[in-house]
Structure formats: structure tokens, C-alpha cells
Amino acid sequence: MDPRLLSICAVHGVFLRRGANDLGYRDETIKKLVEARIWHRVRRGAYVFGETWRASDPSEQYRLFCLAAARQSKTEVIASHTSAVGFHGGPLWGLDTSVAHLTRTDGRTGRKAAGVQQHRGTLLDGDVVDVDGRPVISPTRAALEVTTLAPVEASLCVADDFLRRKLTTPEQLASRYALMTTWPATLTTDLVIRLADGRHESVGETRTAYLIWREGLPYAEPQFEVYDENGVLVARLDFAWPEHKLFLEFDGIQKYVKPLREGETITDVVLREKHREDLVCALTGWRCIRITWTDLARPHVMVQRVRNLLGSKSPV
Structure with missing residues (x-):
């Protein structure tokens, strides 16, 4: 090299x-x-x-693509919208990563060409932050900008992630949204703000929560804590319906990779997770339903399964 x-x-x-x-x-x-x-x-x-x-994963490759687009711009621009999400390490699920989004700082109308969309926008105090020495649209504004481009579900994944990592707050989202009086395509922005919940710990959990809401299922409490007879916290459940004695766990690959201890295999983690489930069921008398990415790809089947369990008091 x-x-x-x-x-x-x-x-x-x-x-x-x-x-x-x-x-x-x-x-x-x-x-x-x-x-x-x-x-x-x-x-x-x-x-x-x-x-x-x-050696780069898709998120890093998209970041490089955005860096190239900004570097080649003939005017001063700032990574915004989906591009800003990438620079802040946010989830890109459901977002179009074939386009680099850049906001001009000169206030002039932007243009779209060759995979680059330039935007015109008024930049207020706090709208721009430093990321690795580069100016990038703030997480608060980026989360709102994405709602003008992407469906509710994908936008929620961004908002939940930023809230969970404390890159923004519900109050900051609401107050910045109140100033977006002239922004186009903001019909779903208010809905995303109202549904956003930083307790969802992954894209899979956000998509599950959105599916529960969209299909009119009873509200499921996220990160529900279960204690043993001595008051010791033994589990934090992804979703719980206490009144129905049912809890739901989203089984994404990270659930079994992140907890790996030195010398452990994924099989060891799976067995430990099964022991955790058995302990929760023994302490509460509740039933467990587990879903995966595959279930989210066939939502009607998954929703009917949940409906059946919510309406049944018999063991799974």
C-alpha cells in the first residue's frame, strides 16, 4: 500500500x-x-x-460511500438523513443505502445525481455535531430526517437505537420536531416519536414491538424484570403480558454471540438461555414464546400464534 x-x-x-x-x-x-x-x-x-x-461490513462500506460523495461535492455539505445514521453507528435496516444524503450549508436547493441526494435545510444550533473530526447532522435531527424518507418501521429502529444509547431523548425529539413546520413528508414523524421506546435493545425487538402495535395486540411491557423469592433479579424479559401470564423473547443471533464467555460455545449459551427460561417459568408460572427473524418475515403467522396464546390458559 x-x-x-x-x-x-x-x-x-x-x-x-x-x-x-x-x-x-x-x-x-x-x-x-x-x-x-x-x-x-x-x-x-x-x-x-x-x-x-x-474487511468492512455493509455499514462501514456505506460510510465509505458517503465519505466519497462528500469528498467529491463541489460545495460544503454535511452528512445527514440515512448517511448521518450510518456515521452515528445506527441501524440501517430498511433504509436505502444506495444513496448518500448530504445537506448543503449554503442554503441553496440540493440536487440528486449518481447516488447522491443533496438537501437544502436550515441548520439550527445543535443540529451539527462532530463525529471523528467530521461535521455530521446530530442524532436528534437525523432520527427525524429519516422519517421523511423511510417507512415507520425502519424509522422506529433508528429512533429506538438512538434513545437506547442516549444519543437523544424523547424531549429533544419532540422539541426539534416542533420546529419542523416547513419540512416536507413529515406525516409519519409524529407517530414515530410517539412509538419510540429506548427500552428496545435491538432492531428485532423494535420490529416485534411495532408488529404488536400494528396488529392491535395487547401492549407488551418491554424489559420486564423477574425476581426470585429472595428479591434477586434473575431475568429481564424482552416482552411480557403479565395479565396473560405470557412472555416473549426475540432470538436474534446477537443474543447468543454477545454473552459468550471465555472458552464457551454457542451451545453453552443456548443451554444457559434455556435454563433461564425454565427458571422464569418456574418462578412465575408463565408461558414463553420465542420468535426469530424468520417469524418477522411471516408476520401473520406469528401474530396468530401470539393471539392464540393470549387467549389460552393451557401450557404451550
Whole structure:
């Protein structure tokens, strides 16, 4: 790797063709480096080293794409909307990551071309924050901006994540929303603010809560705490219907990967989770329903299953 290009990447995340040309790389050489996968073209005229791209997950690849778009902009811009969500480490589920969203600082009308959407927006105090030395739209404003582009479910995933990580608060969302009097496409923004709940600890949990609300199921208490006879906390349940003696656990892969202790396998974690479930059922007399991403892909089946259990007092 060329140390000169490495230093550029350290500052800007990507390097541009014109910068490579200035260092002596001719266009024909650049083409061959890309074909050999030594360099990777993030977008036309912007590159990273192939190793960097292949080692990046989809979220990081989208961030690099946004950095390239901002770097190539002919006017001063700030990562906003979906792009700001990526820079803040938020969930990109359900969001369109084929477009980089950038807000102009000159107040002029934005344009859309080649996977880049420029926005015109009035920036108020607190709307811009520093992320790794770069100006980015604040989490509060970004969560609201996303509601103008994405469906309620995807927008909720962002709002819940930012609330859980304390990047914003319900009060901040509501007060900033009150100033969005001239923003277009905000019909669902108020709904997202009202449904957002920072107690949901993953995209899967947010989607489950939204499904419960959308289908008119009884409200399920998130992160319901269960104590033993000595008053010791033994479990925190993803969702609970105490009056129906039923609780629901969302089984995403992270539930079984994150708790891995030194020397443990996923099987060990699964067995420990099963022991936890058995203990909760023994202490409360409740029943448990477990769902996965597959269940969310066929919501009507999952909802009917929950309805049946809510209306039944017999064991699962």
C-alpha cells in the first residue's frame, strides 16, 4: 500500500482519482489496480484499498460511500438523513443505502445525481455535531430526517437505537420536531416519536414491538424484570403480558454471540438461555414464546400464534 495514499485515507477515508493522478498514477494504471482488486472503486473517481473494503461490513462500506460523495461535492455539505445514521453507528435496516444524503450549508436547493441526494435545510444550533473530526447532522435531527424518507418501521429502529444509547431523548425529539413546520413528508414523524421506546435493545425487538402495535395486540411491557423469592433479579424479559401470564423473547443471533464467555460455545449459551427460561417459568408460572427473524418475515403467522396464546390458559 502506498503510504501517501494511506495518509490520505487516514484523514478522508477515501482517496480520489485526481489525488492519485497528482501522485503519478495514470488512469490506465488505476484501472489495472482496480481490476486486480488492489484498489476498490467506492464510486466513480473515489477509491479505497481492496483490503480495506473487503474487511468492512455493509455499514462501514456505506460510510465509505458517503465519505466519497462528500469528498467529491463541489460545495460544503454535511452528512445527514440515512448517511448521518450510518456515521452515528445506527441501524440501517430498511433504509436505502444506495444513496448518500448530504445537506448543503449554503442554503441553496440540493440536487440528486449518481447516488447522491443533496438537501437544502436550515441548520439550527445543535443540529451539527462532530463525529471523528467530521461535521455530521446530530442524532436528534437525523432520527427525524429519516422519517421523511423511510417507512415507520425502519424509522422506529433508528429512533429506538438512538434513545437506547442516549444519543437523544424523547424531549429533544419532540422539541426539534416542533420546529419542523416547513419540512416536507413529515406525516409519519409524529407517530414515530410517539412509538419510540429506548427500552428496545435491538432492531428485532423494535420490529416485534411495532408488529404488536400494528396488529392491535395487547401492549407488551418491554424489559420486564423477574425476581426470585429472595428479591434477586434473575431475568429481564424482552416482552411480557403479565395479565396473560405470557412472555416473549426475540432470538436474534446477537443474543447468543454477545454473552459468550471465555472458552464457551454457542451451545453453552443456548443451554444457559434455556435454563433461564425454565427458571422464569418456574418462578412465575408463565408461558414463553420465542420468535426469530424468520417469524418477522411471516408476520401473520406469528401474530396468530401470539393471539392464540393470549387467549389460552393451557401450557404451550
